[in-house]
Amino acid sequence: DTGVSQDPRHKITKRGQNVTFRCDPISEHNRLYWYRQTLGQGPEFLTYFQNEAQLEKSRLLSDRFSAERPKGSFSTLEIQRTEQGDSAMYLCASSTDSPYEQYFGPGTRLTVT
Amino acid sequence: AQSVSQHNHHVILSEAASLELGCNYSYGGTVNLFWYVQYPGQHLQLLLKYFSGDPLVKGIKGFEAEFIKSKFSFNLRKPSVQWSDTAEYFCAVNPNDYKLSFGAGTTVTVRA
Numbered sequence: 535d536t537g538v539s540q541d542p543r544h545k546i547t548k549r550g551q552n553v554t555f556r557c558d559p560i561s562e563h564n565r566l567y568w569y570r571q572t573l574g575q576g577p578e579f580l581t582y583f584q585n586e587a588q589l590e591k592s593r594l595l596s597d598r599f600s601a602e603r604p605k606g607s608f609s610t611l612e613i614q615r616t617e618q619g620d621s622a623m624y625l626c627a628s629s630t631d632s633p634y635e636q637y638f639g640p641g642t643r644l645t646v647t
Numbered sequence: 648a649q650s651v652s653q654h655n656h657h658v659i660l661s662e663a664a665s666l667e668l669g670c671n672y673s674y675g676g677t678v679n680l681f682w683y684v685q686y687p688g689q690h691l692q693l694l695l696k697y698f699s700g701d702p703l704v705k706g707i708k709g710f711e712a713e714f715i716k717s718k719f720s721f722n723l724r725k726p727s728v729q730w731s732d733t734a735e736y737f738c739a740v741n742p743n744d745y746k747l748s749f750g751a752g753t754t755v756t757v758r759a
Contacts, residue, residue, distance in 0.1 A: 574751065574752075575751055577749050578749070579746045582745045627747075
């Protein structure tokens with residue numbers, strides 16, 4: 535069990551550029567979650583997948599954000615036309631259907647300049 | 648609005664002191680409860696969890712938490728802290744079967 539991995543760990547981009555992050559869940563976990571964490575706050579839920587189906591999206595996930603999990607394994611989170619307010623740590627987690635313990639990856643820290 | 652509240656933003660204590668971190672939530676109905684810890688430079692790790700049964704749950708590294716349903720609380724305790732317990736601690740509530748709602752976190756600094 536290698537845990538949840540995320541790539542890249544850090545991303546610096548200019549406002550208006552598009553960025554894509556990748557998450558590889560624990561291999562036997564069929565659920566995958568994305569969260570966003572800003573300084574001084576706990577993680578906030580963005581979206582989740584059960585296998586390849588995206589079942590829930592937070593209102594935090596604007597139209598500029600899109601997430602995919604095409605084969606029910608890894609997932610990507612894309613942010614189009616980045617804004618400075620998108621600067622945050624983007625966390626990925628995975629779990630089985632039951633129990634719902636979520637295991638987190640190291641995160642991707644995004645800085646929009 | 649439904650939320651998770653952690654009472655302390657920053658706690659500073661000496662080694663061997665006892666630690667208690669408060670957590671209250673405002674969700675009704677059945678919830679699953681968690682404490683996560685983030686050590687400096689590391690990712691979030693699950694410290695302990697409550698799904699049902701005995702309201703006093705034990706986790707890793709000597710931590711325990713008590714679920715008091717009538718108070719909507721899930722407080723974390725450790726009788727004697729060590730310098731290595733310096734970390735940020737997050738309480739989280741799972742009001743359905745997917746979304747975790749986190750508190751803002753408590754930074755714990757243990758002085759040697």
